[in-house]
Amino acid sequence: MEFNFDLENPLSGTDEKALQLSKRLFLGSAHSDEPAMLFAAESEHMCSLAIALNQLSTRSHALSVIVQAQFSNNLDPALAYLAANYIDRFLAKSQIPDDKPWIARLLAISCLCLASKMKNIGFSPADVQREEGFIFDARTIRRMELVVLGALEWRMRSITxxxxxxxxxxxxxxxxxxxxxxxxxxxxxxxxxxxxxxxxxxxxxxxxxxxxxxxxxxxxxxxxxxxxxxxxxxxxxxxxxxxxxxxxxxxxxxxxxVIDAASNGCDSDYSALTPVTVLDRHRAGLESDKTAGSASNG
The missing domain is CATH 1.10.472.10 (Cyclin-like)
Structure with a gap:
């Protein structure tokens, strides 16, 4: 199934009922009662500032990868925005060690891949990694995508x-x-x-x-x-x-x-532990709660 997710209209492309609702929300009068449904749902897509501050280093590193990829590969700003949104939503539910910066990089690349699929835009992870010493293979990226999907409970139509x-x-x-x-x-x-x-x-x-x-x-x-x-x-x-x-x-x-961080490149000090080893541990922790179940089923 192909997606063409629109940040301005998160309900379109699902089913006929949601499509009709989205038309009323965004094309109707500002004084209509229907927008209340969207305003009521937006809190479910918010991220905790306190949690984000606790993982500020990880967030900054991951977003710098997004910005660097956007500048280097002339990515659609909406694609980069959606990928960064996935990062924030993921970090709101999962803890990443500060001393493993390569995990933040893997998270950023995986979120870029997921965003490109949602927006039906061609994206090659190899283009983002061509200037880095460590290269994540397709299998590792795919497994991280499943971890992200599980944490987000497969709800990829973000309200932004x-x-x-x-x-x-x-x-x-x-x-x-x-x-x-x-x-x-x-x-x-x-x-x-x-x-x-x-x-x-x-x-x-x-x-x-x-x-x-x-x-x-x-x-x-x-x-x-x-x-x-x-x-x-x-x-x-x-x-x-x-x-x-x-x-x-x-x-x-x-x-x-953040622009200076992107232009100067990202940290290259990666842990001696392999991505697959730590990812297995991280995913195992996620599978112990409800959100991990949807990732495993996927």
Missing amino acids: PFSFLRFFISYFPLTNPIIIQSLKTHASQILFKFQSDVKSLEFKPSVTAAAALLAAARELFPADFPSFRSALLCCEYLNKETLAECCTVMDSYDSTT
Whole structure:
């Protein structure tokens, strides 16, 4: 079965009922009652900031692999974003030793493979590994993919900030399609960059989407920004204080750190233990809980 997962419309491509719901969610009125279903489900796709901070080194290393692969291979930003989302969701449920940086690299490559399958985009792990001393074979990558799938309970249609962009844009007093597309594109670029900041995990995807749209509107239409902000604050799903906090964090974020890490390359100090040995141990631990069952069945 082939996928063509769209970050903006996570429900499309499943069944007819979900497809009809997705159309109402993203093409209907901003004042419809149906979006409540998506807002209610977004918390299930969130990651714990506390857990992420506990594995900050692993997360930073894995995301640097994603950024490096994106720059070196001109990957679709949406593919890289989805892969990084899988990494965060995986780390929220699994612990990776800080002294085994090669596991973070294997995780990143495996998540890139999974994201490419979900988006039906050609991706070769060999292209990502060609400049590294250690090469993971296809079998090892495939086994790690199964570990990730098990931890995520095979729920690969992530609800991200992109899922809410169209909904929030409908609150803005805009009718020109070109202007609307420009606003959405600029907000998307902000979201791509902000994902690298671990503090982004503190906020719900919907809040992050609203903050990105406000940041984009302030840059593109400064004279109209107050009216845009007032319109968005009328949304019943948004908390004014939380949105303001997210805007502050987003404004203060500097994405140069992760870009510099990617340009300088990733750590090459790998453990003497083989990937297969540690992966077997890690997978065995996962199989002791409920999430591992779906990986084994898969």
